[in-house]
Amino acid sequence: MLLIRGGRVLDPASGTDATRDVLLDGDRIAGIAPHGQLASRAQGAEIFDAKDLIVAPGFIDLHCHLREPGGESSETIETGTRAAARGGFTAVCPMPNTRPVNDNASVTRSILERAAAVSPVRVWPIGAASIGSKGEALSEIAAMKQAGIVAVSDDGRPIATAKLLRQVMEYCRALDLPVIDHCEDSSLFAGAVMREGRQSVRLGLRGMPAATESLAVARDVQVGELTSCRLHIAHLSARASLELVRSAKAKGLPVTCEVTPHHFTLTDEDVQYDTRFKMNPPLASREDRDALVAGLADGSVDAIATDHAPHEAALKDVEFDRAPFGVTGFETAIGLALELVHAGKISLMRMVELFTSGPARVLGMQRRIAESDPADLTIFSAEHKWTFRAAESASKSKNSPFDDREFRGAPMATIVAGRIAYRR
């Protein structure tokens, strides 16, 4: 047993915001009650003093890349999930663009077996929508669902055609799986390396307009309407895309979206030939960034997801236009989200929702602090001052644009299935 004593429990699912003790027994939550009331039941329990800390349901990251199998020089399931635990995440959803692609049940099972052996957090794989994510034939989605995938996506690239997307969505609707799409119109993308705008013109780097994303979002929303399948827009970065999601939601369509910490924090003005600022979708304009923050605040955005995309130094230490897209994100996500809280842009409760019940809803799950629910908790401080050093990260890769950034607020403990997976 583990008694988490005296913390400020923030549970968006029940609206709880109060000082509570939480008792964990085995892998389940055994009780939640005002301070002191669980003492008799907690005889002999290990005590975790959560005074001045926030106790929240376990954080979920809907979007990450663990690189295993095939990309172990950049990250492994072990290093990636350790970084996730340090970042306060109790569950992470790795995208299927590994080598081989996670497009069949045996790859899914091998990922889950590896995770069971080495991961301190839950790993909920996302399966490829098409074989090899090549956009041609449907992958073995039903078999992967039996093996344990929680969604499908061809992330790294969009689901190739409207026709294929429709088939995937019809199929996934029957299987009750959400379809996650990396929205990008490839003809507008055309070899771009950053967002088109003043900065791309100044730097002489090939830019893509915001419409590269929003055109694809429009396609997806309309195809989604044909099928009634749940559609989730990955790493949404443009105001125009957000407006499409808003209007879809207003129509009652099952459309959700996520925003990454780097997109709600940085803008294209931060790009200076430093490949740590190169990711896809690229950093957006200030106007778009502000619109994303507004979407996080007003509920249009369902989740914060890291799109943790590690790349070993040899891949990133190259000319800007030759570097692969992607930045690491597990260990800086809470700190960056708290920047929005401290700036008064979103409430602490809303922030917790974006990491817990929000992403859970996308996956058709619940995330809350309630008796007999899984004992997954994220305990964090909204005040603890620290500096992120990429070199000290648990991730095998150090490609973070937030190296040396000072944060106010940090994950203090990550509890998965009743066990302390990480403690600061």
Added chain:
Amino acid sequence: MPYRFGHMLAIEPLSAKEILFLLDQAKPFQEIQRHPLKKLATLRGKTVALAFFEPSTRTRVSFATAASRLGADQMNLQAESSSLKKGESLLDTVRTLEAMKPDCIVMRHSSSGAPDFVARNLLLPVINAGDGTHEHPTQALLDALTIRDRRGTLEGLNVTILGDILHSRVARSNIHLLSKFGCRITLCGPAMWLPRELECLVPAGASIRRVVRIEDALEGADVVLTLRVQQERLHEPVLSIDEYILQFQLTPQRLRIAKPDALVLHPGPMIRGLEIDPAVADGPQSCVLDQVTNGLAVRMALLFLMIGADTSSERDSSHAAD
């Protein structure tokens, strides 16, 4: 020495004062080009590494000649013969060069920002000889020297730049340089290569405009800078050469719209009959050969300033701030 140049990566961060200093330093080197014996011993014992990762003839020969005339030795690396073809990274290639102990590296690369990346990773001074579609600082300096010689000043001129502005590093460097001297800059070319964001290259208050009709763009021009039409870009997006000639070729008739003594500049290599009519290229207003000669003077001045005077210890100590 009042100004030191740790690197020469771009015109954008330089001040007008620094640019004028560089141009003044080029004066004596212009003289030398007229001497029967052109070789100096100023940089004897120094080595200039020329690392051209993109095919180049004139800029490479110009830098090589500038180095020779200053008495410096050279290391030559060309894309064709480089180990990049064998899969070596840019960083490993330039670190190998650095280990051979040159005093500076002159580099051209097809990726915008590549010299910036190299400068962050080496302790050597880096001179950008053209990076992707970003900047070509020595070209803008030699253009400025040419204009100042003919006009006596850089201040307040009407400058028209013609061509594929978006993809031109020559245009960017010239826009940055000339706007620092209060020039009124007019950009003209096919509309898809003339995005609105180009107007944001210059500081607020500087004069820059985009014009679609060449006749409007040339009105009142003191200087007409014609860019090379990069035929490899004409297919993206598709634009026929004939269409370009029809709308944007600098012809004698069109040039008459500019001021009678307007200067015509071209960074080369020039494609006669495409972006420029041969009669204009060879006409009295053309400065193209002066530009080439001035290129030597500017590059000699730059090499002299960067590695000539014994500032190596100073440079080492100041490197962190570069």
